[in-house]
Amino acid sequence: MKICRIDMSTKNISFEEVKEEYVGLGGRGLTSRVISDEVNATAHPLGKNNKLIIAPGLFAGTVAPSSGRLSVGTKSPLTGGIKESNAGGTAAQSIAKLGYKAIIIENKPKDIELNLIKITPEGVTIEDASYLKMKGNYDVGNILREKYGEKVTVMSVGQAGEMRLTAASIAVTDPEGRPTRHCGRGGTGAVLGSKGIKAIVIDPGKTNEVEYFDIDKFRTAARGFSKAVLGHPVSGQGLPAYGTAVLVNILNEAGGLPTDNFRDGRFEFAENISGETMFETIQNRKGQTTHACHPGCIMRCSQVYNDKKGDYLTGGFEYETIWAFGSHCHIKDLDAIAKMDRMCDDFGVDTIDTGVAVGLAMEGGYLELGDVKGALELMEEIGKGSPIGRIIGNGAAFTGQAFGTERVPVVKRQALPAYDPRSVKGQGVTYATTPMGADHTAGYAVTSNILGIGGVVDPLKKEGQVELSRNLQIATAVLDSLGFCIFVAFAILDDTTAFPEVANMINSKYNTNFDINEILESGKEVLRLEKAFNQRAGITKAQDRLPEFFKEEAVAPHNVTFDITDEELDETLEF
Amino acid sequence: MVNINIEVRLFAYLRELFPSDSRGLKKMEIKNDLTIDRLMDEVGIVEKEIMIVMINGLRKLDYNETMKEGDRVAIFPPVGGG
Numbered sequence: 001m002k003i004c005r006i007d008m009s010t011k012n013i014s015f016e017e018v019k020e021e022y023v024g025l026g027g028r029g030l031t032s033r034v035i036s037d038e039v040n041a042t043a044h045p046l047g048k049n050n051k052l053i054i055a056p057g058l059f060a061g062t063v064a065p066s067s068g069r070l071s072v073g074t075k076s077p078l079t080g081g082i083k084e085s086n087a088g089g090t091a092a093q094s095i096a097k098l099g100y101k102a103i104i105i106e107n108k109p110k111d112i113e114l115n116l117i118k119i120t121p122e123g124v125t126i127e128d129a130s131y132l133k134m135k136g137n138y139d140v141g142n143i144l145r146e147k148y149g150e151k152v153t154v155m156s157v158g159q160a161g162e163m164r165l166t167a168a169s170i171a172v173t174d175p176e177g178r179p180t181r182h183c184g185r186g187g188t189g190a191v192l193g194s195k196g197i198k199a200i201v202i203d204p205g206k207t208n209e210v211e212y213f214d215i216d217k218f219r220t221a222a223r224g225f226s227k228a229v230l231g232h233p234v235s236g237q238g239l240p241a242y243g244t245a246v247l248v249n250i251l252n253e254a255g256g257l258p259t260d261n262f263r264d265g266r267f268e269f270a271e272n273i274s275g276e277t278m279f280e281t282i283q284n285r286k287g288q289t290t291h292a293c294h295p296g297c298i299m300r301c302s303q304v305y306n307d308k309k310g311d312y313l314t315g316g317f318e319y320e321t322i323w324a325f326g327s328h329c330h331i332k333d334l335d336a337i338a339k340m341d342r343m344c345d346d347f348g349v350d351t352i353d354t355g356v357a358v359g360l361a362m363e364g365g366y367l368e369l370g371d372v373k374g375a376l377e378l379m380e381e382i383g384k385g386s387p388i389g390r391i392i393g394n395g396a397a398f399t400g401q402a403f404g405t406e407r408v409p410v411v412k413r414q415a416l417p418a419y420d421p422r423s424v425k426g427q428g429v430t431y432a433t434t435p436m437g438a439d440h441t442a443g444y445a446v447t448s449n450i451l452g453i454g455g456v457v458d459p460l461k462k463e464g465q466v467e468l469s470r471n472l473q474i475a476t477a478v479l480d481s482l483g484f485c486i487f488v489a490f491a492i493l494d495d496t497t498a499f500p501e502v503a504n505m506i507n508s509k510y511n512t513n514f515d516i517n518e519i520l521e522s523g524k525e526v527l528r529l530e531k532a533f534n535q536r537a538g539i540t541k542a543q544d545r546l547p548e549f550f551k552e553e554a555v556a557p558h559n560v561t562f563d564i565t566d567e568e569l570d571e572t573l574e575f
Numbered sequence: 576m577v578n579i580n581i582e583v584r585l586f587a588y589l590r591e592l593f594p595s596d597s598r599g600l601k602k603m604e605i606k607n608d609l610t611i612d613r614l615m616d617e618v619g620i621v622e623k624e625i626m627i628v629m630i631n632g633l634r635k636l637d638y639n640e641t642m643k644e645g646d647r648v649a650i651f652p653p654v655g656g657g
Contacts, residue, residue, distance in 0.1 A: 233653035242587055244656025249586050253649040255632040319656050444657050451655050452627050490655055557632055
């Protein structure tokens with residue numbers, strides 16, 4: 001394995017052996033470590049001193065199931081703190097097969113440039129990409145596949161990344177070449193855009209440099225782990241059938257589906273935008289209700305959503321997206337929400353921050369609440385790069401500020417996702433305390449709070465929430481470093497055979513002898529590094545807080561506030 | 576013994592247990608001593624122990640509990656996402 005370093009000022013490309021202290025790191029563990037080691041925490045996120053690290057997880061390219069997540073790390077232009085955002089798609093496996101542990105992109109061109117990086121077995125090159133100027137991710141992929149071959153993986157930024165907007169994502173193509181998988185959160189696309197990079201084309205050809213210390217033992221452990229994942233009713237049956245959108249109804253029932261900018265916990269039209277409705281719609285239009293975002297994913301929670309004519313409209317259409325453009329904006333038209341998902345993928349913006357921003361344009365009186373046509377037109381403005389489009393494409397915090405509203409659901413300037421922190425309190429702890437800014441995946445307490453996975457913790461009571469969030473944040477840091485999809489956690493939480501198989505996979509691939517506690521310790525280490533970076537960047541405990549209205553305003557139907565104290569929140573990542 | 580009216584809401588594949596045009600929703604008149612466990616029997620749910628049951632949005636773990644007039648009873652098979 002090697003590390004490729006690309007200087008976007010001199011255009012110098014160099015290759016380094018992996019330092020000893022980096023050998024056991026991958027994915028988020030590696031991106032956060034390199035950012036900590038090499039980036040001054042006070043650097044401007046869009047300046048020459050920031051870096052963007054692309055790292056497959058430790059199991060990328062192996063036969064471990066659902067292990068194709070790609071981590072991108074940087075100093076976030078959205079939060080001002082450290083950021084790791086990960087995505088599915090085919091990039092992680094391709095980069096790992098080419099023998100790269102990480103790609104480090106640093107420095108920036110003096111003037112505005114548009115380049116493309118090509119990574120193949122022949123090496124790494126930088127080419128002019130000015131012909132892709134202000135093109136969306138769908139066009140970019142089509143043009144680049146025609147030029148470089150149908151099988152290449154494309155990572156790219158849309159118009160938003162070129163404009164360096166703070167909700168800009170980095171798209172990663174799925175096995176069909178569609179830009180439906182995104183490093184969505186935290187504005188990583190703006191950083192790639194600031195480096196003068198429009199796209200990264202990856203083609204391993206037949207090369208496969210993935211190595212194992214003991215492949216037979218690894219295969220045995222991977223088989224055992226697959227059995228646990230497929231044996232779990234959620235990852236084995238629920239996710240493949242309904243995808244994540246099945247959460248609409250359960251959160252609505254539990255009173256945790258934020259509606260009308262967090263004014264209600266239930267949406268009267270939840271059924272219209274539910275996973276059940278999506279499932280029927282996809283079937284009627286001959287789309288695909290189940291789809292793998294990368295080869296080797298055994299949960300296949302993605303889908304292909306066709307329009308009324310039966311033509312492809314979008315894929316990877318997730319619960320959080322449906323919520324952001326749906327109940328948050330009081331919109332009940334699933335087709336309109338699908339169009340907005342498509343636009344997010346094409347322009348390259350985070351669906352959560354952008355959907356919440358559209359709701360804040362409603363909050364600020366720019367649009368009426370529930371105005372579908374207005375929302376669709378507003379979204380189009382992002383692609384045009386108009387002033388109002390740039391406001392929305394900068395995400396929720398910026399949009400709330402632009403319209404002078406106080407009710408802005410963000411932590412560390414990153415928008416809250418689709419679970420009300422008052423009625424799913426464990427999520428509230430995670431939103432407040434993760435170094436990433438409000439992020440549901442960083443410690444997905446919905447498991448024990450709502451889904452009955454990994455035990456039961458009453459979502460309406462404060463007891464047990466801090467400990468739940470802490471343990472999940474530690475375990476997630478591990479999974480993000482291994483490159484596992486977070487949904488393998490359902491099996492790990494409920495099946496005692498699953499985590500030992502993870503240890504067996506690590507030890508048989510890397511010739512190590514780690515036990516489970518040592519592996520969890522590595523997750524703590526990632527969080528310590530991230531917290532320390534944030535502190536150096538000026539992000540203190542004062543920013544580990546939810547907006548005040550969650551403490552002061554009770555939400556229906558359970559009429560609960562967020563009552564976990566600041567002191568209790570501060571204990572979450574104290575280790 | 577008196578009869579009470581409740582609303583039963585089924586989700587995901589459990590909806591197959593109700594007529595397809597009902598969208599998983601059924602108003603039911605039941606005896607007031609009917610337990611959650613027996614209600615699930617009546618509805619036709621087999622793997623009761625893996626289901627998530629909520630009454631008026633509150634998770635119920637004790638299936639020996641009974642219901643009251645106007646209760647909204649939601650039953651989910653194991654589902655998840657994130």
